[in-house]
Amino acid sequence: MAAALRCALCSCLLLRVSGMMPKPQNARIISVNLHSTLRWDAPKFHTGNISYTVQSKSINFLGETYENVSTNLRLTECDVSSLSPYGDYILQVRAESENNHSDWVTVRFKPMDDTIIGPPDVKVESESGSLHVDFIGPFAEHQHDRWALKQHYGSWKNRILYWKKGSNTEVNHIETEHNSYIISQLEPWTTYCIQVQAVIPEWNKTGELSGELCEQTTHNGVTPMWIIVTILIGSMLVVVITVLVGFFSFLYLYRLTRYVFCPSYIFPQHLKEFLSKPPSGSQFFSPLPQEEHLFYDKLTVISEESKIQSNDSGDETSKTAEHLQDSEPEDSDSRKGPSEKA
Template identity: 40%
Template sequence: MAWRCWRDLLYSCLVWSVHGIVPKPQNVRVHSITFNSTLHWDPITFHKEDVTYTVQYKRHSGEFTDLCTRIASSECSISSIPLHGNYTVRVRTESEKEQSNWKSITFTPTDTVIGPPEVHVEPRPRALYVEVRGPSFQQNGNSWQIQNIYSNVVYSVLIWKKDHDEQMNIVNINYDSEKLTNLDPWTTYCIQVRAFLPESNKTGEWSIMSCIATTDNGTSSMPLTVSLLSGLIAFFLCCWMSLCVYQQVKYVFYPSYSLPQHFKEFLSKPFHSSQSLALQGEDYSHEKITVVSEISKNRVDESEEHMNNAKQQLQNVKEITEAKKVSDFPLRYAVRSECYNAEHSEGI
């Protein structure tokens, strides 16, 4: 085949050099995947002038119809040709003043490679749900699927455990969806799908590999992990908020400051002791105590202050005695002590 191409190319060069005729395109071929067809050829490289190309087609003995006219590229889309039937497609080289002979090939639109389908896989408990969308193509501005052309399309599903390529299984399904059951729970499976046309005994290309894990309770492993993490975050957030509320309540109802120690001791003692109850009926009265002393003029102020302190202490003893009704023995002892101190000071 390569030798023929080179031979035709050499022949074209000789013809051009001898007769001045523009060489026709070489290696004309069709590339077609799922009825998306394109005509290709090798461009002319040795011509000094700019060249263009024109592509036409016809069915049987009909007239030729233009597909591409005076294009600079070396390819032309021929997907607009009706799908059913056999056609003749031709292409020629053109310059400003001359044009080459036509190069023709036979084209059958159904002789196309079936492309890979679109596959969507969802996890199920110990199963996988596979949904297949057949290969699609565009024609005359409309979108079609191979089901619109072939009445019988079978999909072959290749399934295997990830990292276990030796355990591959093929399942044929006649519909666009299928549930693959009897699988291991929490196990990652990989899936590829291709179309098969029994009418023409044609097999399509495999789809992109899809890997997904099965479940045991109807939820996939990823949502379960996300749910657990969300629960932990919510738990710690609640604990933190509860701690903040507790600290605020404690600050309001149980302030950090406390009563002085002598207040605590006073409140901790009972208001009526056994000794006060025994002497409850007795009336305690005290005579006014007057302290007279002769002191020098330079100590008058000090003596007056000392007398005032003694009177205040006597008054405090009297108030404590009336409030708690305690025994008068300590009180008399205190009064006598004050009197003794006063007399002693006077003597000095």
């Protein structure tokens, strides 16, 4: 340990004397779903401002020179996802400070081989005693683009692993080229756990496993009787309550309308009795009562002008009065009927 430390110190002194910068350390590629990043560690035993330059070169074409991927980097990483996924590259990085720079550190990079295939998105549903498994992805993303990794690789399969939860039974696996699968012939009312991963035989690659999802099966798709009875009773109660509420609401509105537009009225009892009797002809066509005899006295009006003449005709007036008095008994006797004269 002490010898290694002495060697490091000696190399650092030699670099300072020669004016050269130390190289970046631990250069590596981190790539998931073709999203790739070149990372490295900063040089040791160096102070001051440091920047980095990253270059790339394709091995597929002989004589091709290095091209700058990024310059004047302040971070110790560089996104290299813009490189073609089907290429084979050599990446190199060096440290720079003022007029000094370090030696290049190189890394070989094959995106299709080096990238890690991430897990797909999985959805599990229990139906009719089986488990319906749906999965999608994984996807490659770069800037605003998003595409399925399945498009880049020739052969692509999805491997489904399932087992009983809480048991030591072996794990079963199924491979399919489709994005969904129905796992049948499972034990009823049993919880199974499922994971899915991508398998690419042509590239000898296996993707990462998805998260563990657990779901319980039913009894051959037959719903238990107690659930059916509960649902039926609940439905009947809802119907009965709805009918009762509707009936009492209608009755209330009917009474309210009748009270407003047709108020109650008691017909007089004496009119009921009168109208209940049959009509009689004698009541409508009875003869009129006979006229009663009217008795009256004769009234004489004498004016002032006739007073003068009254003295002259006094004798005549007295004679006329006597004559009227004598005639009244005769008139009264003539108006009496035969029975009264008798």
